[in-house]
Amino acid sequence: MIFNSISYLVFLPIVLIIYYLIPPKFRWFWLLIASCYFYMWFVPIYLVILASTIVIDYIAGIWIENADGKNKKNYLYISLIANIGVLCVFKYYNFFIDNIIHLNGILGFKNISIPHLSILLPIGLSFHTFQAMSYTLEVYKGKQKAIKHFGVYSLYVMFFPQLVAGPIERPQALFPQFHFNYKLNWENVSSGFRIILLGLFKKIVIADHLNPMVANVFDNPQKAFGVSVYLGFVFFILQVYCDFSGYSDMARGSAKLFGIELMENFKQPFFANSLTTFWAKWHISLMNWFRDYIMFPLVKKGHAWQFVFLLVFILSGFWHGASWTFVLWGIFNGLMVIYTKSTQKIRKEIIEKIGLANAKSFRNIIQSICVFHIFAFSGIFFRAKNISDAFLLIKNLFSGISDNFLSIINNSDNARESLLYLGQNPISFYLLLLFLVILFVFDWLTNKMSIDDFFNKIKIELRYLIYIITIFVIILMSNVPQTDFVYFQF
Amino acid sequence: MLKNKLKYLLGAFVVIILIDQIIGKLVPFYAQKQKIDKRLELLIDNKINSKIIILGSSRALNNYNPWVIKNITGQTCFNLGYSGSNILFHETILDLIIKSKNKPKTIIYNIDDFGILYNVDGIEFRKDVLFPFVENNLVNEAINNNLKKSNWATSVCQTYRHNVNFINSIRYLIYGQENFDYKTNNIDSLGANLLVNRELDSVHVFANKRIYPKVLQINPDYLSAFIRIQNKCITNKIQLILCYPPLFFAPSKFLKFQVNALKTSNVPVVIADTLLQNADYFFDNDHLNSKGANLYSTIISKQVLLLKK
Numbered sequence: 001m002i003f004n005s006i007s008y009l010v011f012l013p014i015v016l017i018i019y020y021l022i023p024p025k026f027r028w029f030w031l032l033i034a035s036c037y038f039y040m041w042f043v044p045i046y047l048v049i050l051a052s053t054i055v056i057d058y059i060a061g062i063w064i065e066n067a068d069g070k071n072k073k074n075y076l077y078i079s080l081i082a083n084i085g086v087l088c089v090f091k092y093y094n095f096f097i098d099n100i101i102h103l104n105g106i107l108g109f110k111n112i113s114i115p116h117l118s119i120l121l122p123i124g125l126s127f128h129t130f131q132a133m134s135y136t137l138e139v140y141k142g143k144q145k146a147i148k149h150f151g152v153y154s155l156y157v158m159f160f161p162q163l164v165a166g167p168i169e170r171p172q173a174l175f176p177q178f179h180f181n182y183k184l185n186w187e188n189v190s191s192g193f194r195i196i197l198l199g200l201f202k203k204i205v206i207a208d209h210l211n212p213m214v215a216n217v218f219d220n221p222q223k224a225f226g227v228s229v230y231l232g233f234v235f236f237i238l239q240v241y242c243d244f245s246g247y248s249d250m251a252r253g254s255a256k257l258f259g260i261e262l263m264e265n266f267k268q269p270f271f272a273n274s275l276t277t278f279w280a281k282w283h284i285s286l287m288n289w290f291r292d293y294i295m296f297p298l299v300k301k302g303h304a305w306q307f308v309f310l311l312v313f314i315l316s317g318f319w320h321g322a323s324w325t326f327v328l329w330g331i332f333n334g335l336m337v338i339y340t341k342s343t344q345k346i347r348k349e350i351i352e353k354i355g356l357a358n359a360k361s362f363r364n365i366i367q368s369i370c371v372f373h374i375f376a377f378s379g380i381f382f383r384a385k386n387i388s389d390a391f392l393l394i395k396n397l398f399s400g401i402s403d404n405f406l407s408i409i410n411n412s413d414n415a416r417e418s419l420l421y422l423g424q425n426p427i428s429f430y431l432l433l434l435f436l437v438i439l440f441v442f443d444w445l446t447n448k449m450s451i452d453d454f455f456n457k458i459k460i461e462l463r464y465l466i467y468i469i470t471i472f473v474i475i476l477m478s479n480v481p482q483t484d485f486v487y488f489q490f
Numbered sequence: 491m492l493k494n495k496l497k498y499l500l501g502a503f504v505v506i507i508l509i510d511q512i513i514g515k516l517v518p519f520y521a522q523k524q525k526i527d528k529r530l531e532l533l534i535d536n537k538i539n540s541k542i543i544i545l546g547s548s549r550a551l552n553n554y555n556p557w558v559i560k561n562i563t564g565q566t567c568f569n570l571g572y573s574g575s576n577i578l579f580h581e582t583i584l585d586l587i588i589k590s591k592n593k594p595k596t597i598i599y600n601i602d603d604f605g606i607l608y609n610v611d612g613i614e615f616r617k618d619v620l621f622p623f624v625e626n627n628l629v630n631e632a633i634n635n636n637l638k639k640s641n642w643a644t645s646v647c648q649t650y651r652h653n654v655n656f657i658n659s660i661r662y663l664i665y666g667q668e669n670f671d672y673k674t675n676n677i678d679s680l681g682a683n684l685l686v687n688r689e690l691d692s693v694h695v696f697a698n699k700r701i702y703p704k705v706l707q708i709n710p711d712y713l714s715a716f717i718r719i720q721n722k723c724i725t726n727k728i729q730l731i732l733c734y735p736p737l738f739f740a741p742s743k744f745l746k747f748q749v750n751a752l753k754t755s756n757v758p759v760v761i762a763d764t765l766l767q768n769a770d771y772f773f774d775n776d777h778l779n780s781k782g783a784n785l786y787s788t789i790i791s792k793q794v795l796l797l798k799k
Contacts (some may be wrong), residue, residue, distance in 0.1 A: 006640040186495060427657050427664070464502050472509060472649060479653040481637050 001041035003196075003250040004203050004482060011038070016257050020184045027180035028152050031159065031258070038160040039123075046122040049086060050158065056082040057132045058153045061139045065146035072140065079136035083129040090125055093117050095322035124164030126319055130289055132157050135171045137293055144171040152178050161254040165247050165487045167265040167285035174260075182259030191452050192256035197470050198442075198451065199249030203485070205435050205477040207243035210235045212480070213422035213429075214383065221389045226401035227408065228419050229393050235422070236383045237376040238436065241270070243486045244283070268443045273367035275340040278375060279333075290316055309341075310334040320382070325390055329381035336374055435473070514648025521622040521655035524662035526675045529570060530586075530619060534626050539592040541565035542794065544681075545580050546600030547613060548573035548674070552777045553735045554598065555787040556680035562791035563798075565595070569681035573674040575616045577606055577715045582620065582632045584719055588726050589628060596729040596794060599719065603737065603745055603763075607712050621654045684780040685773040713752070720754045729797065732759045736766035736786055738775045760793050762786060 001008050015034040019027055040047055060079035064072055088096075097114045104112055135156065138144035147153040156174055157163075182188075217224040217232025224232060248265035255262045265284050272278035279287055290312045298308045310331070317330020356363050384390035407415035421429040446454050455463055522531060532538050542565050544554045550571025559567040570583055580599070587594065605613035615636055623629045624644070633654060634641050644651040661668075670676070676683050723730035732753060734746065746761065753759060766772070771782030778786055 006643045009643075186492065425657065425661070427660050431657075431660075460498060464498055468502060468505060468509070471506065472513070475647065475649045476513075476653045476656045478650065479656055 035158040035160040061146040195253030202242035202246030210239035227404040520659035540568035542567040550600035558787035
């Protein structure tokens with residue numbers, strides 16, 4: 001089931017009403033049933049895969065806690081191998097096979113035939129395996145007690161608001177909230193509703209409408225040049241932001257209705273004025289996972305920070321998808337972050353020399369624009385179907401720009417529609433720009449305060465007016481076919 | 491405190507219902523005004539009362555002159571061909587015809603050489619034609635199936651039902667009616683869009699040949715729609731006539747064979763694809779001009795008369 005569907009609009013209130021009607025001690029069970037139903041909506045059989053890793057991690061958690069020395073490590077390995085093994089089989093197997101066959105061909109060996117797996121990737125696999133691994137890792141580190149209640153542990157992995165696309169929660173954050181002694185209160189409901197509404201706005205009003213424009217460029221890379229390529233990757237990154245942060249908002253809002261707080265996955269990343277700040281604001285739960293379980297241990301072992309950064313970004317790229325384009329995406333971003341950190345001093349000196357040290361606001365704006373464009377450019381690797389498409393788009397980006405501008409100004413041969421509106425009509429295009437501006441203004445206003453604080457500060461009449469307008473904008477703009485969330489594929 | 495909040499909630503709910511009703515009226519009103527072609531409006535309002543109806547894509551719209559058919563057969567005729575439309579769209583139009591108060595006696599269904607059973611660029615389910623009429627339940631269901639919208643939600647929320655017209659109604663308020671197009675919406679009072687002389691396009695190669703793609707996969711949805719169209723006509727006692735119009739390029743024997751094999755045994759087929767060999771009768775390779783349409787309509791009319799006997 002997806003959050004932006006009518007089914008979810010029916011599912012959520014039913015689950016919520018029954019949740020508050022039943023005694024707290026049964027609520028975990030009700031949420032678990034609801035989560036199973038939610039997950040089985042996609043491909044029912046994949047519940048078996050999820051259940052098997054839940055059983056392994058649950059037992060491993062208890063064994064790790066009770067064991068000591070080498071055994072403790074061995075049990076952790078069992079858990080990690082089980083989780084990574086599932087990932088390798090379902091997500092990476094075909095990728096490895098393709099590369100083995102390709103390498104075999106390059107080396108001039110005989111043609112070998114290794115069968116491919118023709119199975120669908122279980123939805124949200126990378127998210128829940130990472131969440132499961134963080135549990136056994138934390139138990140191993142002694143920072144989390146093993147959970148004896150199998151149902152509650154299962155709910156930790158399967159809690160439906162964050163099951164298929166995160167945020168990847170830590171056991172210390174979620175288990176203490178699983179007492180379920182919550183009372184239905186106005187603040188939680190209105191706060192949850194607001195965040196869900198914001199998520200729906202991002203997904204339906206912006207991301208779903210950017211999708212065909214982005215596809216127009218990335219599905220026909222040989223036909224896209226100059227301005228179109230530029231708009232293609234800029235819109236793609238805005239699409240991903242609205243799609244994924246929209247999903248996270250809906251997850252947080254839904255969880256809040258049940259009294260449970262999920263972490264923020266995005267904190268206005270496009271206002272970051274350096275790449276290092278940007279990565280602390282973008283897909284926070286994943287970056288924190290890599291930071292705590294890969295980066296810190298490796299740095300502690302004395303590895304060069306540049307190597308560790310690059311490795312983390314490559315792994316992050318590979319986490320996203322079994323394709324060399326994602327690996328390149330990771331390498332590009334890793335190198336950019338290394339460059340940023342390495343040149344921090346020199347850049348500071350340059351800023352002082354050219355007299356921009358005192359123009360903080362202006363500098364911030366310029367830096368944010370640069371950060372946005374660097375990250376958006378990397379989106380070419382993220383979205384392109386293959387490496388050759390990605391490089392073709394990069395090549396095309398620098399050709400025909402002046403011709404494009406002339407054609408757009410003159411609108412010769414209806415050039416605006418193909419080059420500027422990327423296949424859409426002007427009204428849809430400008431409406432989309434308007435909604436993007438509104439979103440960015442809202443992001444800016446809530447940059448230094450929570451969404452709840454922002455709404456509590458304004459008059460109740462205005463607050464309701466904003467709700468009503470947003471509801472109607474969402475309904476009116478749900479006039480394109482419903483699309484899955486971009487991050488569901490991971 | 492809670493009482494006050496509930497009051498606001500209730501007030502918001504009432505306002506939402508009111509706005510929903512207003513949007514449900516305004517949006518389709520402007521969207522319908524935006525369209526030049528009013529044929530679907532006439533059909534839904536039961537204002538088409540013709541014994542013969544022509545159905546199909548642009549070849550139906552441009553190749554059949556209802557005035558000629560009317561004069562020769564003595565039966566009223568109306569053209570409901572839509573440029574760029576596929577067989578699933580034709581089925582929806584047929585459903586609307588069957589549901590209307592004035593059911594025709596005969597339907598002339600124009601067969602496109604490939605678009606009828608195969609996926610062809612530029613041939614699609616013309617949602618845009620149907621959008622302004624989603625108030626009609628049948629149209630609404632067809633749109634919902636196509637866009638994967640919830641039928642239940644469209645019956646509860648007017649804004650959701652009519653959101654497909656949102657952009658077009660804004661477009662009407664800003665720019666007025668849609669652009670006039672000589673080839674697609676220059677509709678006469680009997681629904682036809684006849685074309686004069688030849689297309690003025692320097693790039694266009696007007697030659698009696700076309701290379702057909704060798705490998706094409708039949709679209710199973712199109713195939714079942716083709717069978718359903720025949721069955722619906724039989725059930726509703728409508729005489730269906732399948733027609734291959736004249737084409738100015740090599741005819742497709744393969745497709746003709748397939749359609750002949752798939753048609754219900756008592757459905758007559760008029761094959762006229764090689765009938766007109768002179769370029770003077772054609773607007774372009776695929777469409778007749780008015781001179782060709784008049785001649786072809788005469789031939790079709792005679793066939794209708796023959797079938798009547």
